[in-house]
Amino acid sequence: MGIAIALLGMVISFIGFAMYWANINNSTVEYYINEIFFGMHLFQDQILTLSVLFDVILFAIFYQLKLYRLCRGMLLVVIISVPVILYLY
DSSP: OHHHHHHHHHHHHHHHHHHHHHHHTTOOHHHIIIIIIITOGGGHHHHHHHHHHHHHHHHHHHHHTTOHHHHHHHHHHHHHHHHHHHHHO
């Protein structure tokens, strides 16, 4: 369950930032995903780091609520994401 919530959190964070970026730059989310994320490899690690940071915030909230089994799955996703981000760097 924690893994699914962590992955969903990453997707929500990615889409949310894409919508914010598209809004302030008078562009579209499609342009952001195709040209900025996939087209410019320079920004992929930074965008994924932002998505993982959202999971860290969710992890802290769930930890305070004592939902430890949920936190375990979220932590697994964060730990697996770090080598991917370092590879893209």
